Amino acid sequence: MEKLEKYFSSLTDNKNPINLYQPIGYILQQGGKRVRPKLVEISTHIFGGNIEKAIYPAASFEMLHNFTLIHDDIMDLAPLRRGKETVYKKWNNNIAILSGDALATMALQQILLTPVASDQILKMASLFAQTSLEICEGQQYDLDFETMDQVSIDQYIEMIRLKTAVMLAGCLKVGAILSETSENNQNEIYNFGIHVGLAFQLQDDLFDVYSDAETFGKQIGGDIKSNKKTFLYLLALEKANETQKAALKKWFSSETINFDEKFISVKSIFDQLNIKTETENKIHYYVNEALSNVENLTVSTEMKTVLIDYAQQLAKRIK
């Protein structure tokens, strides 16, 4: 991981044009949790691949992730990311568009540079392209949902699969490809990533309402404040009677309401409809799916434990 930080510096330091590469260095060197490189590393470890070589796909998927952040922040008008100004705020829209474009290409180059056989590189590159395109699709659905009157639970799950889960799954699969493990293992680890990703996102939705700010790490009720159509909201709409539906729609149509009153009222409707338990059940469902993906892997029990621990961490957090 420390190698990764140095590697990132080497890719952008003193490169021209400075207005293109400086924003890229800025976002890559902010760090963040580095979840994606970690997943590439875990997967490579589990399937007995070469950890040294894994730095290239690990860098690639982290760079792809950061490219999406640069462009998403323009679209979402987000002023801050990881406590710092976003690229389009610190520079401007044009520089954010262009440095995002360049970063996506640099991410691809990392895959192409991986010192493995051509066939493996090609498989990794195809996965990279598929992941990249699906993330665009997910972001477009997310933007579409903002102005749609009706969004089904299935549509929502598909959106978060594309926007969030495929990236995690891609990181795990790229480690599997690098390690030249079986097709079966590649698919199971990919689906493990999808299920964990879905569970993660639903948990994020849940914690916005049912947690305290300290555990959650961000402000409670942010989704409700911004009228975001989360899993909880969409599930509530599906289960609500006419009165509850009208109330929910009213609360989610205005921006000028007293926030405390809004939060308490919306939460009260969620409580009446048993939304917390149903969301937890859905999360447990995905965690269990993830665990069965692990069971289907042909790796040692020790290696399975690494992944199970990862999924269990999640399950613990929602108890």
Place this chain on the structure above:
Amino acid sequence: MEKLEKYFSSLTDNKNPINLYQPIGYILQQGGKRVRPKLVEISTHIFGGNIEKAIYPAASFEMLHNFTLIHDDIMDLAPLRRGKETVYKKWNNNIAILSGDALATMALQQILLTPVASDQILKMASLFAQTSLEICEGQQYDLDFETMDQVSIDQYIEMIRLKTAVMLAGCLKVGAILSETSENNQNEIYNFGIHVGLAFQLQDDLFDVYSDAETFGKQIGGDIKSNKKTFLYLLALEKANETQKAALKKWFSSETINFDEKFISVKSIFDQLNIKTETENKIHYYVNEALSNVENLTVSTEMKTVLIDYAQQLAKRIK
């Protein structure tokens, strides 16, 4: 070429999310001159490659080109392209950013789908990535130049090499890679593309001042009107005495001047400094470089003639 149009339709028709794929279909189906696919075809023909297979890299580079148009039009605030509304105007900024991103990835996918050996695909993919990154660099320099007080001729040539020439050169080289011709041929055809591209761009700069609107195909003096730092302007600044320099800087610093007066005055300074002839000399230099690249190719005289005709067409136009 007709196949290409059908192929483009098949990539976007009825695909969801519609707000992502419709803008992509819109720009791909506008046509344009299809210069880039044509170059891939010419190169594949010259080096005896498989024309059927060339449709994938041809589609790829045309898609990459259109991706840059979608994003450049946002940055340049361009309302029209090929006589139609630009993507960001017809839809909005967010959709233009995102559909551009998706189109760039789809362009990569075409390279990866080419039915040739993995090693060849990898070489094409590396060229694709290099080209894509260099175009970003070129666009960034172009944006930087707008607010820079001093831009040297060398900096300008480097900018147009990156922004325009590498794409044409890439198209020619990708056909050469596909055809499995020698390294030497690959490099010479690439440099031929660079030199032709530079000549093209300088000619475009020249015609903005020294041509009639009918031959040029667009309005005369557009670059002067928008205070664009063209080759002619930068060369004039380098050669100007203090009085001429002050006059040029004055004319190029305001937007509210009477256009006819501005055009006549600027052209008169260009005439005093012999800018037309010097620009023509520079164009001839690049055309001759391109011709010597052709001479260095190990292909039949008949095939060389195809390329020489292409370069001569240019030379004729500037007489």
